[in-house]
Amino acid sequence: MKDILCLLLGAGDSSRFWPLSDKHFIPFLGKPLIYHSVSQLFRWGVRNFVIVVNNDNKPNFQIVKSAFPQASISLVSQTEKKGMAGAVLSAKSLIAGKEVLVVGPSDVFEDSLPSQLTKLRASHPDGIITGMTLENYFPGGYLKVKEGNVTGIVEKPKPTELPSNIITFVFDYFKDGGMLAEALEKVEENRDDSFEQGLDWMVKNGRVVKFLHYKGFFGYLKYPWHVLNISAYYLDKVTERKDKGVTIDMSSVISGKVYLGEGVRVLENAKIVGPTYIGRGTVIGNNVLIRQSLIGENCVIGNGSEITRSHIGNNCWFHTNYVGDSVIANNVSMGSGTVLANFRLDEGSIKSKIAGQLMDSGKVKLGAIIGENVRIGVNASIMPGIKIGKGSFVGAGVVLDRDLSDNKYCCKAESSYLIKDNRIDISNKTRQSLRKELRI
Numbered sequence: 001m002k003d004i005l006c007l008l009l010g011a012g013d014s015s016r017f018w019p020l021s022d023k024h025f026i027p028f029l030g031k032p033l034i035y036h037s038v039s040q041l042f043r044w045g046v047r048n049f050v051i052v053v054n055n056d057n058k059p060n061f062q063i064v065k066s067a068f069p070q071a072s073i074s075l076v077s078q079t080e081k082k083g084m085a086g087a088v089l090s091a092k093s094l095i096a097g098k099e100v101l102v103v104g105p106s107d108v109f110e111d112s113l114p115s116q117l118t119k120l121r122a123s124h125p126d127g128i129i130t131g132m133t134l135e136n137y138f139p140g141g142y143l144k145v146k147e148g149n150v151t152g153i154v155e156k157p158k159p160t161e162l163p164s165n166i167i168t169f170v171f172d173y174f175k176d177g178g179m180l181a182e183a184l185e186k187v188e189e190n191r192d193d194s195f196e197q198g199l200d201w202m203v204k205n206g207r208v209v210k211f212l213h214y215k216g217f218f219g220y221l222k223y224p225w226h227v228l229n230i231s232a233y234y235l236d237k238v239t240e241r242k243d244k245g246v247t248i249d250m251s252s253v254i255s256g257k258v259y260l261g262e263g264v265r266v267l268e269n270a271k272i273v274g275p276t277y278i279g280r281g282t283v284i285g286n287n288v289l290i291r292q293s294l295i296g297e298n299c300v301i302g303n304g305s306e307i308t309r310s311h312i313g314n315n316c317w318f319h320t321n322y323v324g325d326s327v328i329a330n331n332v333s334m335g336s337g338t339v340l341a342n343f344r345l346d347e348g349s350i351k352s353k354i355a356g357q358l359m360d361s362g363k364v365k366l367g368a369i370i371g372e373n374v375r376i377g378v379n380a381s382i383m384p385g386i387k388i389g390k391g392s393f394v395g396a397g398v399v400l401d402r403d404l405s406d407n408k409y410c411c412k413a414e415s416s417y418l419i420k421d422n423r424i425d426i427s428n429k430t431r432q433s434l435r436k437e438l439r440i
Contacts, residue, residue, distance in 0.1 A: 019371030085194035095177025104170030110216035155193035326367030335378035
């Protein structure tokens with residue numbers, strides 16, 4: 001694939017990803033997702049990249065560029081119309097006349113894709129669109145396919161009007177990037193589905209576009225809870241490893257595949273169940289239980305805490321907390337006794353608001369999604385699916401049952417108490433009788 005130019009679309013604003021920041025830079029196994037994406041493409045033989053960025057994330061993409069000195073990486077700011085079509089057209093001059101592979105860098109897929117792509121390229125089609133079959137409804141593009149060729153694309157059809165059960169994701173090949181740009185310029189500007197409309201125009205105007213039927217793992221970051229799906233995928237790749245400076249108390253238990261980064265300390269009676277990844281400098285305190293989680297660098301998982309199936313950022317501190325099926329960004333601290341609930345009483349699917357609209361997460365277990373630089377006081381209870389914005393504080397004893405915006409302080413209002421004389425006598429004799437009854 002050395003003769004292909006890879007166009008990575010990284011200019012999205014990640015607005016549906018709140019309270020987390022740019023989805024391309026969410027860390028997995030100590031590296032941002034975009035690093036994994038470029039590494040995979042580089043491993044496949046791709047050496048030439050154009051990354052479409054926005055003004056906010058361009059500095060971070062500059063760092064990614066410097067991490068791959070053997071590759072040719074150009075950054076282009078999106079200046080044209082919005083959406084994927086606008087991203088492609090922003091790079092029009094760089095892709096014209098070249099074989100182009102358009103990739104969504106926040107999507108995750110397996111290494112079987114390039115061999116399938118190579119086989120289809122041998123027939124010299126004008127394009128190749130990748131898709132996979134899904135049984136459940138997906139709010140995205142659906143393909144019409146006949147005899148291995150794409151005959152149409154419908155973006156976000158109604159669940160009752162699906163043209164097929166084949167959804168498309170952004171891994172599309174074009175024999176000439178200029179041809180793709182021409183098609184995108186034919187459709188109405190500033191539509192959410194301009195990219196899909198452009199592809200549909202191509203197939204309906206005589207272009208031969210093959211269908212690549214992908215059957216492996218496909219992960220994507222559209223909403224913040226999708227981080228948990230991607231975490232599970234990368235955790236399956238964890239190998240048992242202890243970097244230099246790791247200390248583990250003899251009374252602790254480590255089972256399964258667990259990666260312990262440089263300088264990690266595991267104290268008395270802790271238990272870690274793999275697959276789990278723990279970043280360098282993190283302290284796992286006394287009587288802590290960690291299961292199937294990804295934990296960042298320089299965290300303190302304090303006495304008696306349990307972290308289960310969660311994604312934890314760097315510099316997070318916990319003390320006698322329960323954290324289940326949650327996503328927590330960098331620099332978050334919780335006071336003793338605080339719980340992130342992850343299971344409804346009716347055992348139903350957990351819903352969460354996105355841009356004011358209640359969305360079904362599709363998860364029966366989902367805890368909190370917490371942005372960076374958050375502090376939560378002692379004995380707070382955060383209900384399932386709740387999101388807390390960056391820079392916000394939650395006071396002691398709060399039961400938070402709704403999302404909290406960025407840079408807010410939520411505390412209990414002044415409470416009133418009824419105080420009266422106590423007429424019940426608890427004598428030592430009563431306690432002694434109880435001890436005898438309980439045999440203690």
